[in-house]
Amino acid sequence: MTELRHSFHDELDQIRDTVVTLAAHVTEAIPRATEALIENNLELAQEVIRGDDALDLLSLEIEERCYAAIALQQPMAVDMRTIVTAMKLNGEYERSGDLAVNICKGLRRVYGLSLTPTLRGLITSMSEEAVRLTRLSVDAYAERHAGLAAALPDIDDRLDDLQVQFIESIFEAHNDGQLSLQETVQLALIARYYERIGDHAVNIGERVMYMVTGESPESVGATRARKAAAAASDDDTSTEGDVIDGDFGAETG
Amino acid sequence: MLLFTTVILALALVAVTAVGLRKRAEHLERVIQLLRFSGDDGLAPSSVEQGLDRLQSRVMHPSVPSDVSFDQLAAAMDEMPTGAVVADAGGQIVLRNRVAGPFAGGRHGDALVEAAIQARLKDALNGETTDEELRLHGPPERILFIVGSPLIIEGELIGAIALVDDVTEQHRIDSVRRDFVANVSHELRTPVGALSLLAETLEGEDDPEIIQRFLGRIQDETARLARLIDDLLDLSRIEGGVGDRVEPIELGGIIGESVAAVREAAKHKNISVAVDIDAAPIHVRGDHGQLVSALTNLLENAVKYTDEGGDVACRMVSHGAEVAVAVVDSGVGIPQKDHHRVFERFYRVDRGRSSTSGGTGLGLAIVRHVTVNHGGRVEVISQEGVGSTFTVILPRDTIEQGSELTEGGVAHE
Structure with missing residues (x-):
């Protein structure tokens, strides 16, 4: 039995390593997409788009390994949270990879557009922030660092600010006749893709906090809903509470 | 760099021998000959392929006795500037030198290097020598050249080695x-x-x-x-x-x-x-x-x-x-x-x-x-x-x- 558990924990480590590898692919895809966009490089854009297939394959592998681990080992408590978190993170990172692809597809729609130094500078800054947040989310996950995970929303504020600056700049350029409406819309969408990558990193931070503490980000809202339901119902509230509390053996919450 | 590559190849072969394949211990002495860096022409190998050929040739024709231990060879590999990872015939990693150490379980760029090492070892265990250039935006920005080669003694595949060279400065x-x-x-x-x-x-x-x-x-x-x-x-x-x-x-x-x-x-x-x-x-x-x-x-x-x-x-x-x-x-x-x-x-x-x-x-x-x-x-x-x-x-x-x-x-x- 001890041998089996040992093997199970090896499997958990391997799942974690694969999630980390998936995230590493994403953190490389973001600056590559940015380079393609700034340098009007369709060939590089195509490489990033093609590279997403490898991310999808890795994502599928993680999912299947998680299902197998649950089915074969019936994990509880922190082990269960670890697997559930890996599955959640898998989706978040895979989506971030898709957003890098979207940036490349955005380039195709504005191909040939010469960006002003200000816009290029803001795009570079958004890209750097998106990479930084994604890297920090990986660090928080790999180190099971709840403090770092909790800090991600604040760190994300800078990316949000940059997006606002970028939107203001492109609207200004549009008003000055430097950008067409189509180009303005496409650039606004591209800025949104970077901002969404930051949001995914924040989501990952929340899932990491859940893995470490057992407190899910929805706990506060769920507690409120539970209280409201209890107040509205006059009978048998304790039974309902027991069902809802089945939180995979979480130590808290 | 090629000299180091050759030495690593030699040491890797010995590593595989020492950890699991006792019957091949006698090949250790043959590999030591390669540490002299020269071929029959007295010159250092000019390519990885030539180094591999010489390795194989020396293994087939032993001439120099040695009592170098596995630990000594592993310590020597740790001093190499090239990352080296050696797997046995079953794909189990049996040796990883100091430079290649951080790639195992690494994050960010290191995780991608490890994935490339594993891919090259897999190819090598199928008998193929393959390589790839990995460009990492980082930070830090790096360009790495990774090659995987099968380790063969007397026609039998006994393992594989992956070598990682940082070619950023080059x-x-x-x-x-x-x-x-x-x-x-x-x-x-x-x-x-x-x-x-x-x-x-x-x-x-x-x-x-x-x-x-x-x-x-x-x-x-x-x-x-x-x-x-x-x-x-x-x-x-x-x-x-x-x-x-x-x-x-x-x-x-x-x-x-x-x-x-x-x-x-x-x-x-x-x-x-x-x-x-x-x-x-x-x-x-x-x-x-x-x-x-x-x-x-x-x-x-x-x-x-x-x-x-x-x-x-x-x-x-x-x-x-x-x-x-x-x-x-x-x-x-x-x-x-x-x-x-x-x-x-x-x-x-x-x-x-x-x-x-x-x-x-x-x-x-x-x-x-x-x-x-x-x-x-x-x-x-x-x-x-x-x-x-x-x-x-x-x-x-x-x-x-x-x-x-x-x-x-x-x-x-």
């Missing part, structure tokens, strides 16, 4: 060499080409107004060539060091002279040039002319690449034994990827801009050489659309200076 040097030729040709050809075309057009031209205009252009292009030659001569002189012209220099005076040199150009573009320096005089030891040349180059660039109505500032701050002079502008900025290359001779961030900027492409190379001559360094922080800050950091003169020197300096602005 690539950087290659691109500097390649771009230098292209850039210098461009800088020389542009004015010469323009002069040729203008002269050709003038030949059949009778309109005095057009002739006058073209003569003006010829003068401009000639001046540009003259500037280029002057800068080349300056650079050549500066590359020779500071010689015996070293003297205690009050830095405020250097800043004052340099700012005065660009004041007119700045006024022409309605650019304000602010100066912010310590009240107390700060001295460095060096060549007065070189320091003025370096700072003037930085200020000229700042004015040149800042739009009309923008701001340029020159700030001096003293930190312990060093003094930093920063030239800050609100100009077009420099893309991140060019930051480490702007000090190369003739390097242009935007080659298309070279004909309009009026520069020679040598200014920042001069700045770098001057600062190095003075035992200092120059750093750049820049963001496109926001501006750039070039900071020259110099060691302060440790000998207390008399008051007569500061009195001779240019008044602080």
